[in-house]
Amino acid sequence: MGAPPFKLVLLGDSSVGKTSLVHRFTTEEFDPYTSNTIGAAFITKEYHSSTNPDKKVKFEIWDTAGQERYRSLTPMYYRNAKMALICYDLSNIPESFEKSKFWIDQLRINDTSSDSSEIKIRVVGTKGDLLPNKPTPRESLEAGTETSTEEDATNEELDAVNTYCLESNIPHFITSAKLGQGISELFTSIIDEIDESFWDLYNQNQLEQERIAKNGQSFGTIDFLNARFKKTETSKSCCS
Amino acid sequence: MEPENRESSSDSPSHDNEVEISKENTKSSPVSKVLLPEGKKRNPSYVGDPTTAVDMGNVSTMSMASNNVSPKMNVIPAQKRNIPRSIRSDQDSDVASEFQLSHSQNGDDDIVNNESSNVEENVEENDGDDADEDDEEDLHNILNDLIRHEPQALYTTASQSLAAQNVAPTSSNASTILDYNIFPYNESDSELSENSLISKYISVSKNDSNSVFHSKYKQVFVLSSAGKPIYSLNGSDGVIMGYMGLITTIVSTFEETKDHEEIKSITYDDCKIVIMNRSPLILVAITKIGYEKMQLRKAADVEADIDDQSILSRQLDTLYNYLLSMISKPMITKNFHNRMNYDLRKILTPLDFQNLDSIVMKITYGISIKEPISTEDTRNTAPDIGFGVFASELLDSALECVKLTNTTRTKLNSILLSSKKVKIPKPAEDGPSAYQTITDSIPFLKASAASDINGPTSPSATGSYGDDLLFAILLDANCKIMSAMKPKHHNLKNEDLKILLTLISNQQHLTRHTKSEEGILDLWIPICMPHFNCNGFLYAFVKTIFVKPEDLRKTSSPGIPTTIVLLSSSKNSFFHMQEVSKQIEFRINQKMPSFTSTLYQELSTTTISIFRDIHVPQIKHFIYKSRSSNQFVSSDIEEFSRGNGTTTMNILKLVYFYSTLHNTRATPIRNTDSSSSSGGSTGNGASNGNLLPAKSASESNGSSSNSTSTGRNKKLTYIKNFGRNGENIICFMLCSDKYEFYCLCDDRTITTQFLINHSLKIIKWCEKNRKRLFIDAGAVF
Numbered sequence A: 001m002g003a004p005p006f007k008l009v010l011l012g013d014s015s016v017g018k019t020s021l022v023h024r025f026t027t028e029e030f031d032p033y034t035s036n037t038i039g040a041a042f043i044t045k046e047y048h049s050s051t052n053p054d055k056k057v058k059f060e061i062w063d064t065a066g067q068e069r070y071r072s073l074t075p076m077y078y079r080n081a082k083m084a085l086i087c088y089d090l091s092n093i094p095e096s097f098e099k100s101k102f103w104i105d106q107l108r109i110n111d112t113s114s115d116s117s118e119i120k121i122r123v124v125g126t127k128g129d130l131l132p133n134k135p136t137p138r139e140s141l142e143a144g145t146e147t148s149t150e151e152d153a154t155n156e157e158l159d160a161v162n163t164y165c166l167e168s169n170i171p172h173f174i175t176s177a178k179l180g181q182g183i184s185e186l187f188t189s190i191i192d193e194i195d196e197s198f199w200d201l202y203n204q205n206q207l208e209q210e211r212i213a214k215n216g217q218s219f220g221t222i223d224f225l226n227a228r229f230k231k232t233e234t235s236k237s238c239c240s
Numbered sequence B: 001m002e003p004e005n006r007e008s009s010s011d012s013p014s015h016d017n018e019v020e021i022s023k024e025n026t027k028s029s030p031v032s033k034v035l036l037p038e039g040k041k042r043n044p045s046y047v048g049d050p051t052t053a054v055d056m057g058n059v060s061t062m063s064m065a066s067n068n069v070s071p072k073m074n075v076i077p078a079q080k081r082n083i084p085r086s087i088r089s090d091q092d093s094d095v096a097s098e099f100q101l102s103h104s105q106n107g108d109d110d111i112v113n114n115e116s117s118n119v120e121e122n123v124e125e126n127d128g129d130d131a132d133e134d135d136e137e138d139l140h141n142i143l144n145d146l147i148r149h150e151p152q153a154l155y156t157t158a159s160q161s162l163a164a165q166n167v168a169p170t171s172s173n174a175s176t177i178l179d180y181n182i183f184p185y186n187e188s189d190s191e192l193s194e195n196s197l198i199s200k201y202i203s204v205s206k207n208d209s210n211s212v213f214h215s216k217y218k219q220v221f222v223l224s225s226a227g228k229p230i231y232s233l234n235g236s237d238g239v240i241m242g243y244m245g246l247i248t249t250i251v252s253t254f255e256e257t258k259d260h261e262e263i264k265s266i267t268y269d270d271c272k273i274v275i276m277n278r279s280p281l282i283l284v285a286i287t288k289i290g291y292e293k294m295q296l297r298k299a300a301d302v303e304a305d306i307d308d309q310s311i312l313s314r315q316l317d318t319l320y321n322y323l324l325s326m327i328s329k330p331m332i333t334k335n336f337h338n339r340m341n342y343d344l345r346k347i348l349t350p351l352d353f354q355n356l357d358s359i360v361m362k363i364t365y366g367i368s369i370k371e372p373i374s375t376e377d378t379r380n381t382a383p384d385i386g387f388g389v390f391a392s393e394l395l396d397s398a399l400e401c402v403k404l405t406n407t408t409r410t411k412l413n414s415i416l417l418s419s420k421k422v423k424i425p426k427p428a429e430d431g432p433s434a435y436q437t438i439t440d441s442i443p444f445l446k447a448s449a450a451s452d453i454n455g456p457t458s459p460s461a462t463g464s465y466g467d468d469l470l471f472a473i474l475l476d477a478n479c480k481i482m483s484a485m486k487p488k489h490h491n492l493k494n495e496d497l498k499i500l501l502t503l504i505s506n507q508q509h510l511t512r513h514t515k516s517e518e519g520i521l522d523l524w525i526p527i528c529m530p531h532f533n534c535n536g537f538l539y540a541f542v543k544t545i546f547v548k549p550e551d552l553r554k555t556s557s558p559g560i561p562t563t564i565v566l567l568s569s570s571k572n573s574f575f576h577m578q579e580v581s582k583q584i585e586f587r588i589n590q591k592m593p594s595f596t597s598t599l600y601q602e603l604s605t606t607t608i609s610i611f612r613d614i615h616v617p618q619i620k621h622f623i624y625k626s627r628s629s630n631q632f633v634s635s636d637i638e639e640f641s642r643g644n645g646t647t648t649m650n651i652l653k654l655v656y657f658y659s660t661l662h663n664t665r666a667t668p669i670r671n672t673d674s675s676s677s678s679g680g681s682t683g684n685g686a687s688n689g690n691l692l693p694a695k696s697a698s699e700s701n702g703s704s705s706n707s708t709s710t711g712r713n714k715k716l717t718y719i720k721n722f723g724r725n726g727e728n729i730i731c732f733m734l735c736s737d738k739y740e741f742y743c744l745c746d747d748r749t750i751t752t753q754f755l756i757n758h759s760l761k762i763i764k765w766c767e768k769n770r771k772r773l774f775i776d777a778g779a780v781f
């Protein structure tokens, strides 16, 4: 049986390394010559949790360009997205993280629905290999226990990011597309957080499909769900 | 290169058609004007009216000039020639640069034109009903007359120009990029290897060094009217900053003159400079390359070569068009509104600068070469070949299409049409839509809003996926067009399409990086098509698929990449376009296995081989342009360069030969039917070797005698280039109202008789295969 789709959007300043991150995730390669993204790219990739192969999703990823001139398009990308990865550049923390905060605010402003349906956010530091000290295991970062004393300035900046993420209750990851570090951890953690019911419903739906295909008829769950869908749609139409 | 060389002849370069009304005041004290302190003469008036008559001025000036100025004017008055190294008004500067070009650099191509007046008298009658053999006979006679009359006039001799530069011809047989004096160079350069020459003079370099910057043949700047640098082909900000003030000063100086005349071109030392004012932007191109200092000609124009553009200004048009495509005119205007100091770089991206570099390099050299970032950086040094981009620029934005059988092309067209029309299934029967509702019903997974635009549950579910689809294009691996679809009442101009294709070809490594279903990448690119709608954006869906017939599926062969481009009018239609692309892919790759294999086979050999396809191997390379469709094909570059130097060097040569050939004024082949009415001997046009005044020629011919396969209003050009290694390349052009044919061959292996014979053979072959070579209307809905 196929994997249920899971929409995800990458946001962040231009050149922080979003495309490289996705490229590493989908192809396990690092291409130092990737050119900038124009507009946006849509990539799909099936992936399963490294801890539980049954938890498998088809990631549908929007890699956006991040430039100001494409701003008007971004709502389309995060509409329907379950998750936003807000990327900033570890070799230029102050500037790129400032942009990240903008995106976080942007998502919260635009996400007017009830709290429970909020788009999930991850803050992702990229180019970890350029940090003066090697990428720290994410656990320590998440726990805000970054203790290294070398390169004080960078650490102070990182501390500020950590503090911000802790206060906003947003998980924070450090990755390097170049070295391939932290990326499978990131995506595994995304899958691990998805409730089992996600797959149950999907499978149930697939069975329903098969049954419809056999009977050439539709009733039961589908009708119910469609009716429900229409309700959702009208109630949310103001957001488009 | 030095001005003195120009004095050697009173032969006139053919600059008459670009003569503009000169301005006395600038002529009298040109230098002092330029040296005015920056800002002192700044014209502040454009703020309120950014698109004033500045642009328009030229047009009217031009037409006045071409009406009033006799072609005889092209004999340059001596006193004008004595004004070197100064900024002159357009008339003077064009004179100077043309002059310089034809006498010191690539010799005497322009003299061909002067020849033509003599030749004309001898021109055989060419009745429209002549059989092809007579055609050939005639052409051969004309060509021989032309050559016999004054042979050296047709040659760009290496020895002459070498003597002028005090450089001894090398005895070495190795072909170098300095052959044929394509580029200016110093004596000391003979020691340099090809790679060093290229990196010294040609490669793009954003280096901080002044000397690196100054040695480049080509410079291009884009700056704001206030003098803020936006783009530069070479040099860092530090290097170029000083020139920005100078340029704005020059521009505003000219703006202040009573006619608000726009400065068009300046010749300074060995440079030709063209400035284009598109307030709030200024675009500048500077070249030291001889073939770029020529005036642009539309060789086959029945309108007797009337055109007002220099090669450089057309290049700037292309760059400006790129900027408009990316950020649109309204956005530029908006951003500069009330803040002339705005920095446009804020809304441009590094990719835009890469694209601008690549466009400039390809339209200048046919190849894009960057300075390597580091020594182990081999990939960036691999030249990015763009001969097609160059040829398209040269041939008035003609498009290059893929050779395909008519059946296959028709089939592809119908695939585009039927994919557009695929209906959106009703939600209740549609699996994914029901699934959508499930995920939306799970609180954690639910997104901010249910899908209203994306995917199959759209409210417009009664329509088709392709409802917003305006244009669809299928491209082959080299970004040439295989098939296209358009609405009945709309067209995409080639100028717009060119930008889109450049954009896509520069992104191809992205879309092609994966060869499995997994990790497939679709692009969604907002792009303004300035000639289609300059105020709004279209959205381009771009996806590369791999044509792979069934028997190849099990192998590891990736198949042949084919790119689907769907232009939509709605920014929210991505998922619908994706659905259309899936339909196209299904129809190409799955629905009919026999079609898939046919397509695969045809795509495996899309190059046109003179050797294999036409069997006239003495012709080394050709370009054939169909004038009615404004499309061209060219033969395999490999066949031209085989066993003779690097691809880079050969492309540089091709660019040089074709530029010279195209921009040399052609010799008309007169048609007796019209000779009486046009009175060639009475008008200045004829004595100047111009084509007969076009109107009278075509009127008198009417539509009655239109049966020669090769068309009417023929012209030809013949240029012989002596290379240092004994290889003499003949450039030959033959055009009519139907086609333009350009070819190159080696003097040692072909006679004039065969040149004509083979050329006609190729022309006939192209004509016969036109359905394979060109796209007519494409699919229309």
Ligand SMILES: Nc1nc2c(ncn2[C@@H]2O[C@H](COP(=O)(O)OP(=O)(O)O)[C@@H](O)[C@H]2O)c(=O)[nH]1
Binding pocket: A013, A014, A015, A016, A017, A018, A019, A020, A021, A031, A032, A033, A034, A035, A036, A037, A065, A126, A127, A128, A129, A130, A175, A176, A177, A178, A179
């Ligand atoms: N050292 C290093 N460089 C990276 C890494 N990821 C991206 N880059 C470089 O950063 C630049 C911008 O990357 P890109 O993925 O295009 O950024 P985007 O604009 O956010 O998509 C490129 O030159 C990449 O090679 C990384 O993990 N390490």
Ligand SMILES: [Mg+2]
Binding pocket: A015, A018, A019, A020, A035, A036, A037, A063, A064, A065
């Ligand atoms: Mg990117």
